[in-house]
Amino acid sequence: MSTPVSTPDLDEQLDLGAAPIEPWQTVVWNDPVNLMSYVVRVFRTYFGYSHEKATQLMLAVHHDGHAIVATGPREVMEVHAQAMHDFGLWATVRRASQ
Amino acid sequence: MSAGIVQVRLAPAEELQLRHLIEDFRELIGAERDSADPAVARLTPSPYPGDSDAAHEFRAATEDDLLGRRDADAATVVAALASTEQELVTMAEEKLFAERERGIPVEDLDAWLRTLTALRLVIATRLGIDSEEHHDPDDARFGVYDWLGYRLELLIEVAEEQGF
Numbered sequence: 001m002s003t004p005v006s007t008p009d010l011d012e013q014l015d016l017g018a019a020p021i022e023p024w025q026t027v028v029w030n031d032p033v034n035l036m037s038y039v040v041r042v043f044r045t046y047f048g049y050s051h052e053k054a055t056q057l058m059l060a061v062h063h064d065g066h067a068i069v070a071t072g073p074r075e076v077m078e079v080h081a082q083a084m085h086d087f088g089l090w091a092t093v094r095r096a097s098q
Numbered sequence: 099m100s101a102g103i104v105q106v107r108l109a110p111a112e113e114l115q116l117r118h119l120i121e122d123f124r125e126l127i128g129a130e131r132d133s134a135d136p137a138v139a140r141l142t143p144s145p146y147p148g149d150s151d152a153a154h155e156f157r158a159a160t161e162d163d164l165l166g167r168r169d170a171d172a173a174t175v176v177a178a179l180a181s182t183e184q185e186l187v188t189m190a191e192e193k194l195f196a197e198r199e200r201g202i203p204v205e206d207l208d209a210w211l212r213t214l215t216a217l218r219l220v221i222a223t224r225l226g227i228d229s230e231e232h233h234d235p236d237d238a239r240f241g242v243y244d245w246l247g248y249r250l251e252l253l254i255e256v257a258e259e260q261g262f
Contacts (some may be wrong), residue, residue, distance in 0.1 A: 078145060088218075
């Protein structure tokens with residue numbers, strides 16, 4: 001066992017606990033145009049979700065008006081939202097805490 | 099390298115109509131586009147609807163790229179249909195509406211799906227479709243909208259049946 005010879009000067013800005021990585025979400029919203037089969041296919045092929053999970057998400061979008069399709073760093077969620085827009089789905093990005 | 103072909107059925111008359119719709123679509127999203135057009139806006143939605151600064155910034159940074167990819171998709175479909183117009187010059191009328199096999203390479207499948215979807219989104223915006231029940235049998239544009247939906251549904255079905 002050893003003890004430090006001196007107590008280091010801790011700079012407050014170096015406290016990693018002060019800046020947690022905040023999760024964001026990609027949310028897909030319902031629209032009256034896109035086909036259910038198409039939405040399932042997009043979730044399945046783009047996110048790599050199983051047919052079952054993709055179908056559950058599609059039904060959530062359809063019945064609840066929206067569904068969270070991904071959670072993670074903001075930049076990644078923006079890439080997902082753009083990909084959804086490429087497919088003609090309407091997606092938004094928001095803080096997970098909202 | 100082709101991993102496979104998705105076989106669909108389309109009549110030459112359908113291919114011709116599809117090609118004309120796509121030509122209009124490419125004009126709509128091209129360099130001369132009106133970004134304030136609701137149909138263009140629908141294709142480039144904001145991921146930050148509650149935050150106009152972030153929304154504006156995001157759209158300014160991504161609209162060109164996004165519509166550029168749309169145009170590339172549309173160009174892929176148009177290229178596949180390019181031979182039809184030539185054929186039609188000498189085609190007997192009864193063949194015009196007869197379905198025939200058309201193979202779509204798997205690598206072009208997403209371009210077809212996205213383009214058919216985009217055409218439906220544009221038509222829906224023009225028709226003011228705001229619910230799944232919204233329909234007017236007297237408006238011929240609904241016929242085009244329904245036809246595109248039917249063909250898109252079949253294309254998805256066939257692709258999934260074939261394991262793509």
